[in-house]
């Protein structure tokens with residue numbers, strides 16, 4: 293698999309989104325987003341990650357690795373990260389971390405109220421539990437602006453998730469190496 297500039301940024305900070313460190317998401321993300329680098333202004337990722345929750349990552353792993361990757365990839369963006377674990381909170385240029393659990397619908401509604409609906413890219417890498425993946429998508433997608441790319445990572449049963457989200461135009465991206473949990477569901481808000 294070809295290493296892309298996004299794979300290199302993922303590796304630099306130690307997120308397992310890249311094939312070198314775990315999942316094969318960054319080659320796909322690079323193709324999807326490479327022509328939007330300058331126009332993406334707001335990114336939200338659910339699930340920041342800490343050394344404890346990312347134990348399999350390398351020695352050089354930095355807390356919030358994927359937020360740092362997105363920040364460097366999109367030079368004009370503010371990157372928001374949400375996590376329920378206080379050890380994931382940190383301060384860095386163009387990154388804002390928010391402490392909250394996404395399993396409560398009211399929290400999700402408040403989140404979008406607080407940061408605004410004009411999100412260009414939203415990645416759900418939080419609780420990898422189908423019930424909450426569905427609840428989060430159903431709550432957030434109606435609230436965000438049209439054309440936002442909403443991506444659910446680590447989907448075990450992507451066909452089931454797609455069937456459950458018939459109100460949205462879902463595209464399944466399967467793991468190229470056939471790993472059971474490494475599927476994405478990608479939705480472009482209409």
Ligand SMILES: C[S@@+](CC[C@H](N)C(=O)[O-])C[C@H]1O[C@@H](n2cnc3c(N)ncnc32)[C@H](O)[C@@H]1O
Nearest residue numbers: 307339340341345358375376393394417418419
């Ligand atoms: C796989 S890690 C995120 C990794 C990070 N996105 C990266 O690629 O570097 C998943 C994170 O989701 C957080 N998480 C799990 N359940 C959550 C919930 N209900 N609300 C908010 N965060 C949650 C965990 O605390 C953990 O830090």
